[in-house]
Amino acid sequence: xxxxxxxxxxxxxxxxxxxxxxxxxxxxxxxxxxxxxxxxxxxxxxxxxxxxxxxxxxxxxxxxxxxxxxxxxxxxxxxxxxxxxxxxxxxxxxxxxxxxxxxxxxxxxxxxxxxxxxxxxxxxxxxxxxxxxxxxxxxxxxxxxxxxxxxxxxxxxxxxxxxxxxxxxxxxxxxxxxxxxxxxxxxxxxxxxxxxxxxxxxxxxxxxxxxxxxxxxxxxxxxxxxxxxxxxxxxxxxxxxxxxxxxxxxxxxxxxxxxxxxxxxxxxxxxxxxxxxxxxxxxxxxxxxxxxxxxxxxxxxxxxxxxxxxxxxxxxxxxxxxxxxxxxxxxxxxxxxxxxxxxxxxxxxxxxxxxxxxxxxxxxxxxxxxxxxxxxxxxxxxxxxxxxxxxxxxxxxxxxxxxxxxxxxxxx
Amino acid sequence: xxxxxxxxxxxxxxxxxxxxxxxxxxxxxxxxxxxxxxxxxxxxxxxxxxxxxxxxxxxxxxxxxxxxxxxxxxxxxxxxxxxxxxxxxxxxxxxxxxxxxxxxxxxxxxxxxxxxxxxxxxxxxxxxxxxxxxxxxxxxxxxxxxxxxxxxxxxxxxxxxxxxxxxxxxxxxxxxxxxxxxxxxxxxxxxxxxxxxxxxxxxxxxxxxxxxxxxxxxxxxxxxxxxxxxxxxxxxxxxxxxxxxxxxxxxxxxxxxxxxxxxxxxxxxxxxxxxxxxxxxxxxxxxxxxxxxxxxxxxxxxxxxxxxxxxxxxxxxxxxxxxxxxxxxxxxxxxxxxxxxxxxxxxxxxxxxxxxxxxxxxxxxxxxxxxxxxxxxxxxxxxxxxxxxxxxxxxxxxxxxxxxxxxxxxxx
Numbered sequence: 001x002x003x004x005x006x007x008x009x010x011x012x013x014x015x016x017x018x019x020x021x022x023x024x025x026x027x028x029x030x031x032x033x034x035x036x037x038x039x040x041x042x043x044x045x046x047x048x049x050x051x052x053x054x055x056x057x058x059x060x061x062x063x064x065x066x067x068x069x070x071x072x073x074x075x076x077x078x079x080x081x082x083x084x085x086x087x088x089x090x091x092x093x094x095x096x097x098x099x100x101x102x103x104x105x106x107x108x109x110x111x112x113x114x115x116x117x118x119x120x121x122x123x124x125x126x127x128x129x130x131x132x133x134x135x136x137x138x139x140x141x142x143x144x145x146x147x148x149x150x151x152x153x154x155x156x157x158x159x160x161x162x163x164x165x166x167x168x169x170x171x172x173x174x175x176x177x178x179x180x181x182x183x184x185x186x187x188x189x190x191x192x193x194x195x196x197x198x199x200x201x202x203x204x205x206x207x208x209x210x211x212x213x214x215x216x217x218x219x220x221x222x223x224x225x226x227x228x229x230x231x232x233x234x235x236x237x238x239x240x241x242x243x244x245x246x247x248x249x250x251x252x253x254x255x256x257x258x259x260x261x262x263x264x265x266x267x268x269x270x271x272x273x274x275x276x277x278x279x280x281x282x283x284x285x286x287x288x289x290x291x292x293x294x295x296x297x298x299x300x301x302x303x304x305x306x307x308x309x310x311x312x313x314x315x316x317x318x319x320x321x322x323x324x325x326x327x328x329x330x331x332x333x334x335x336x337x338x339x340x341x342x343x344x345x346x347x348x349x350x351x352x353x354x355x356x357x358x359x360x361x362x363x364x365x366x367x368x369x370x371x372x373x374x375x376x377x378x379x380x381x382x383x384x385x386x387x388x389x390x391x392x393x394x395x396x397x398x399x400x401x402x403x404x405x406x407x408x409x410x411x412x
Numbered sequence: 413x414x415x416x417x418x419x420x421x422x423x424x425x426x427x428x429x430x431x432x433x434x435x436x437x438x439x440x441x442x443x444x445x446x447x448x449x450x451x452x453x454x455x456x457x458x459x460x461x462x463x464x465x466x467x468x469x470x471x472x473x474x475x476x477x478x479x480x481x482x483x484x485x486x487x488x489x490x491x492x493x494x495x496x497x498x499x500x501x502x503x504x505x506x507x508x509x510x511x512x513x514x515x516x517x518x519x520x521x522x523x524x525x526x527x528x529x530x531x532x533x534x535x536x537x538x539x540x541x542x543x544x545x546x547x548x549x550x551x552x553x554x555x556x557x558x559x560x561x562x563x564x565x566x567x568x569x570x571x572x573x574x575x576x577x578x579x580x581x582x583x584x585x586x587x588x589x590x591x592x593x594x595x596x597x598x599x600x601x602x603x604x605x606x607x608x609x610x611x612x613x614x615x616x617x618x619x620x621x622x623x624x625x626x627x628x629x630x631x632x633x634x635x636x637x638x639x640x641x642x643x644x645x646x647x648x649x650x651x652x653x654x655x656x657x658x659x660x661x662x663x664x665x666x667x668x669x670x671x672x673x674x675x676x677x678x679x680x681x682x683x684x685x686x687x688x689x690x691x692x693x694x695x696x697x698x699x700x701x702x703x704x705x706x707x708x709x710x711x712x713x714x715x716x717x718x719x720x721x722x723x724x725x726x727x728x729x730x731x732x733x734x735x736x737x738x739x740x741x742x743x744x745x746x747x748x749x750x751x752x753x754x755x756x757x758x759x760x761x762x763x764x765x766x767x768x769x770x771x772x773x774x775x776x777x778x779x780x781x782x783x784x785x786x787x788x789x790x791x792x793x794x795x796x797x798x799x800x801x802x803x804x805x806x807x808x809x810x811x812x813x814x815x816x817x818x819x820x821x822x823x824x
Contacts, residue, residue, distance in 0.1 A: 063748035063756035094744060096757055096773045129741030130775060237749040239741075315727065315811075329541030329651075332506060336475035337649035344475035345508055361508045363542060399727075401813040 012176050013268040015275075019172025020154030021046055021185040025208040026250035030148035031156030034141035036089035036127070036134060041160035043138060044086040045145050046204055047114065051080030052248035054122065055217035057224050059241035065093035066103040068242055071122040078213060081246055082120040084204055085110045085145075086161050087138060088189070090127040093239040102133045113142045126163055126189060126202055126240050158187035161202055165191045169279045175268040177261045182209040182251045184265075184272050190280040203228060203243040203276050209265060210249035215257055219266045220245050227273035230305075230394040231281050232312045243273075281395050286402030289321055292380045292395055299388035303340040310338035311381065312396035321379055322398035326370035328356045328363075335383060342385060350382040359386060424588050425680040427687075431584025432566030433458055433597040437620040438662035442560035443568030446553035448501035448539070448546060453572035455550060456498045457557050458616055459526065463492030464660035466534065467629035469636050471653035477505035478515040480654055483534040490625060493658055494532040496616055497522045497557075498573050499550060500601070501539040505651040514545045525554045538575055538601060538614055538652055570599040573614055577603045581691045587680040589673045594621040594663045596684050602692040615640060615655040615688050621677060622661035627669055631678050632657050639685035642717075642806040643693050644724040655685075693807050698814030701733055704792045704807055711800035715752040722750035723793065724808035733791055734810035738782035740768045740775075747795060754797060762794040771798060 016023050026049040034043040056075035058068050074081070085106060092099050103123050111118040125133065148156070158168035172185035190201035211219070224243055255261045282290055293311045298304035311317055314334040320327040328349055336344045349357040352373045356365050428435050438461040446455040468487035470480050486493070497518060504511050515535050523530040537545065560568070570580035584597035602613035623631070636655055667673045694702055705723045710716035723729055726746035732739040740761055748756045761769040764785045768777050 059749075061745060061749040062754055063744055094741060094756065094773045129745070130773065237745075239745055239748070329506060332475050333473060333541070333649075333651055336651070337471075337473040342474055344506065361506045361511075361542065 012264050013173045013271065016172040016174060016183070018155070019185055020158060020170035021172070021187055021204060021206040022151050022154030023172030023185040024183045024206040024250070026050060026248045027185070027206045027208075027246075028149040028151055029154045029157040030145050030150065031153055031158070031160030032141065032145055032148050034145070035137045036087055040162075041156060042088045043141060043145055044157040044160035045149060046084040046157060046206065046246070047149050048082055048206070048246055048248040050248050050250065051082055051120065052246040053211060053213040053216050054081040054244065054246050055213065055220045056122070056242060056244045057220060059237055059239060061237050061239050061241070063094060063239045065091055065125060065240045066095060066100040067092055067123040067125045068240060069100065070103045070107060071124065071242065071244070074119055074122060075244070077119070079119055081122060082116040083110065083114055084122040084124065084244055084246070086124040086126070086202070086204070087133070088126050088161050088163050090125060090131055090133050091129050091240050092125040092133040093129045095130070095132055098132065102135045105135055106138055109139045110142055113146050122244055124202060124240070124242060124244070126161065129239060154185065154187065161187065161189040163189065163191070165189050166283055169276060169283070171272055171275045173268055173272055175264055177253055177264055180251065180253045182207060182253050182265070184209070184268055186272055186276050188276040188280060191283050201228065201238065201241045201280060203273070205243070205245040205269070205272070207245065207247045208250035209247050209255050210252060211247045211255040211265070215255065215262065216245060216247050219262070219269055222266050223270040223273040226270055227277040230308070230392070231277045232309065232394065232396050278395050281397050284397040286400040287397035288377070288400050289398040290378050290395070291321055291397060292393060294380065294382040295392050296382060296384040297388055298385045298390040299341045301390040301392065303342065304390040304392040306338050306340035307335045307342060307383065308392050308394035310334045310340070311383070312394045315399055318396065318399040321374065322400050324371055324374040326351060326356065326365070326367065326374055331381060331383065332357070343387060346386050348384040348386060352376070352380050424676050425585045425683065428584040428586060428595070430567070431597055432570060432582035433584070433599055433616060433618040434563050434566030435584030435597040436595045436618040436662070438462060438660045439597070439618045439620075439658075440561040440563055441566045441569040442557050442562065443565055443570070443572030444553065444557055444560050446499075446557070447549045448499055452574075453568065454500045455553060455557055456569040456572035457561060458496040458569060458618065458658070459561050460494055460618070460658055460660040462660050462662065463494060463532065464658040465623060465625040465628050466493040466656065466658050467625065467632045468534070468654060468656045469632060471649055471651060473649050473651050473653070475506060475651045477503055477537060477652045478507060478512040479504055479535045479537045480652060481512065482515045482519060483536065483654065483656070486531055486534060487656070489531070491531055493534060494528040495522065495526055496534040496536065496656055496658070498536040498538070498614070498616070499545070500573050500575050502537060502543055502545050503539045503541050503652045504537040504545040506542045507544055510544065514547045517547055518545075518550055521551045522554055525558050534656055536614060536652070536654060536656070538573065541651060566597065566599065573599065573601040575601065575603070577601050578695055581688060581695070583684055583687045585680055585684055587676055589665055589676055592663065592665045594619060594665050594677070596621070596680055598684055598688050600688040600692060603695050613640065613650065613653045613692060615685070617655070617657040617681070617684070619657065619659045620662035621659050621667050622663065622665060623659050623667040623677070627667065627674065628657060628659050631674070631681055634678050635682040635685040638682055639689040642720070642804070643689045644721065644806065644808050690807050693809050696809040698812040699809035700789070700812050701810040702790050702807070703733055703809060704805060706792065706794040707804050708794060708796040709800050710797045710802040711753045713802040713804065715754065716802040716804040718750050718752035719747045719754060719795065720804050720806040722746045722752070723795070724806045727811055730808065730811040733786065734812050736783055736786040738763060738768065738777070738779065738786055743793060743795065744769070755799060758798050760796040760798060764788070764792050
């Protein structure tokens with residue numbers, strides 16, 4: 001995917017094998033079992049050796065969970081951060097005032113043990129909605145959590161934030177700037193079917209770049225816009241979604257506004273974010289295919305995104321791809337009914353490299369060959385509007401019978 | 413359903429057993445096999461003995477099919493109508509200028525055989541997208557179609573417009589007005605999963621009321637708003653959707669603006685439209701449950717509709733209902749992430765008559781009992797916002813594994 005968007009600057013950064021948040025200088029992490037889950041890791045801590053600038057992006061769901069509200073209040077302030085504590089198994093969502101007090105208590109007790117102020121600790125939760133958080137279980141494990149902090153435990157932290165994920169998601173890259181190298185690392189969770197009840201898409205990113213809070217926030221907005229905000233599995237927005245970034249300046253390499261360094265930093269951050277976001281789609285329960293939707297030459301960026309979003313959210317497109325059926329009418333219909341500026345009679349449509357439809361509704365493909373190209377696991381749908389210069393890429397997965405099975409009987 | 417909305421005026425109208433469009437005075441119909449399908453009926457004609465006022469509502473899909481464009485042009489004019497011709501098996505959609513000329517030819521040849529003007533004939537198609545219509549097959553059957561016109565063939569017409577429907581959909585009622593009785597009849601097609609490729613939700617309504625074109629149009633808008641526009645199966649809008657109404661004045665009973673007669677007419681038309689629309693949802697392929705979503709006491713009607721629409725379109729709610737899982741978090745999350753004005757901490761939620769959630773996220777239900785109430789085939793989800801006076805009802809069906817199976821392998 002990444003080569004579609006950032007080809008010309010890709011040479012500036014290199015992925016680090018088995019990288020994670022701790023591939024970044026001055027960052028330690030821990031992931032332990034505290035008892036919210038039966039046996040698996042369920043509590044993670046990300047710790048910066050020095051106070052770090054922080055920025056966050058949060059769910060727009062009006063039932064946003066208490067940890068979302070607590071963390072947002074903090075990243076909204078001009079205040080540095082030392083740590084992020086995350087539990088899985090329980091989302092602490094739809095838990096009201098009591099749930100809010102619980103989130104504050106986790107924050108404050110975690111700050112105590114780290115010799116930090118509560119306002120230097122961000123909190124995050126993921127798991128079942130509507131059940132009170134077992135705060136005492138978390139608190140009694142904080143000493144152990146702190147003692148587990150290490151440069152080696154980035155992947156442990158990635159494991160501890162998993163819910164229905166089938167594997168931990170962790171990436172890191174180093175970026176060559178004019179005056180030296182910086183690193184960016186990230187861990188993510190979320191399984192394809194972004195399920196409000198086993199809530200959440202979470203992303204935590206660290207960097208040792210030296211950057212102001214305002215600029216860090218701009219860079220995060222820019223990166224999330226083209227990554228986490230362009231994946232969709234079933235069109236649902238959960239109560240707990242958040243992406244946080246910490247920048248601790250450990251590299252001493254400064255990133256200033258309107259510089260080449262800033263552009264390189266944003267490109268790398270965007271690429272890492274796309275890696276994290278698409279890894280969530282790849283890991284979809286019941287998902288059998290990974291779908292990239294490219295919209296080309298749309299009148300405006302807004303139109304391009306509306307159309308891409310309509311296609312990645314179309315159950316009819318997602319079921320057709322599941323069945324390997326070159327049912328182009330469903331793509332055209334979804335694109336044409338989303339309110340975007342599109343002239344369906346002027347579009348070109350491709351499945352992978354195969355031309356399916358040309359302007360004037362000219363169909364020129366062989367059914368068997370189209371079915372063959374759709375039999376693969378990686379499907380690229382390209383819709384060229386031939387009506388402007390705006391492009392976008394979105395990602396999703398197919399709908400399988402397994403998806404229904406998992407979601408119909410998830411709790412019972 | 414109807415009793416929720418129009419209880420106090422229900423006594424004014426009575427459903428006619430086995431009623432259809434031909435239960436209306438001065439209306440004949442035909443439904444025959446012309447050869448677009450292998451054996452089943454595929455061509456329908458609705459004919460009014462005298463010129464009738466007409467109104468239509470059409471898909472907003474930008475890939476609207478040629479028959480939609482042709483019919484809309486006509487109902488937009490101050491012009492009376494004699495007939496509606498409808499074929500199934502082929503949607504004549506995504507067929508460009510040639511498809512538009514085909515629709516005009518069907519219209520013109522049908523007008524010839526009925527001794528009418530082309531502008532007195534409405535056309536409609538439903539079926540596969542992207543294939544040219546076999547116009548000659550239709551034209552060579554027009555004589556036979558005309559000869560089949562009869563008061564007895566309303567249900568034949570309902571059969572001839574079916575695609576994946578498992579049974580014909582036809583209703584009629586008679587309405588007691590101050591100065592006598594009028595009749596309203598309707599036929600519909602559309603199977604639950606409103607599939608763009610086997611396109612379409614169609615509704616054709618006739619009445620012998622005497623009413624101006626403008627007022628008829630107002631009444632249709634009013635009725636469709638609370639019926640056909642409040643059903644959703646998978647959130648898709650097809651290329652061929654349309655609802656047409658003909659009023660031939662045969663009863664000589666006049667319906668004037670701002671009268672009790674008009675209110676009674678709209679109530680009856682709305683009730684009939686809800687019957688037609690919900691029969692489409694009931695007939696969903698793979699659907700195992702019929703779901704009514706009631707939103708109560710919302711701040712505005714717009715909020716109520718946004719929330720209801722979000723819930724009926726939520727794959728997570730629809731799969732939970734499929735599995736009989738009282739997964740209330742999914743309902744709250746869908747309602748809270750649609751942009752409507754909702755305070756999730758203040759809502760009450762009911763599954764059928766069972767209170768699930770009370771304000772302050774107070775959960776007071778027994779899991780087993782909730783699962784039991786969800787084991788039925790008719791599920792009513794009621795979300796009370798406790799924050800205003802706007803109410804609405806929407807309808808949908810569940811998502812089953814069968815839905816995926818049907819839609820994944822529909823064409824191949």
